[in-house]
Amino acid sequence: MLDLFSNSRPDKQEIYPDLFVLANFVKTAPLLKEVEQIIEVSPFRKMMTPNGHYTGVALTNCGEYGWTSDRKEYRYSKIDPLNGRPWQSMPDRFKALAIEAALAAGFENFEPDACLINQYLIGTKLGSHQDKNEKDFSQPIVSVSIGLSAVFQIFGNQRAGKAVNYRLQDGDVVVWGKSARLNYHGIRTLTVDKLNPTCQQRINITFRKSH
């Protein structure tokens, strides 16, 4: 359990009300190994969305429920629409990490039942949106960044306008809830890291309680 954490006392920053960054909170190599197992069964794929376009980011899931979309709607599903099978179960170290991070940010009793895994390649971005397909907004969302860094943007309760920008690095964990839970947010277009040009992708894992 302890080997999961890269810092004995990670620094916690509240970069926006009720939105906490735990910088360099976790060692990501073991997490990446788990992701590699998951994508053998449920590979990364872009999904059609109700606006008629595919997601720019490729995604998969693990856990009881997975976030999916099609031409009709966004929803959580127990079945991977690509292979017709249940999602891979959430690895124990994923669940432990999510609960530990939520606690570190002051959220008790987090019970994630869904784990969305996003893959960003250079040139992709995630437009401003709210996460509102979950049934219970009293629970936080926990996100873990792996690989290439990216700038995330928080707009508050409007889709656009003035944003707080923050560069998320490998091993950073973000926890948000309460007043920040429905804030608009996005990820700016990923670019090559000139100091680490062989790093070509960012993976982001988000833990939610969907039901």
Ligand code: MD3
């Ligand atoms: C909450 N993912 O999958 S997570 C998503 O890095 C998603 O892949 C992003 O948004 C990713 O739905 C961001 C971290 C994050 C960033 C900004 C936020 C969570 C936020 C701003 C407000 C509330």
Ligand code: FE
């Ligand atoms: Fe989101």
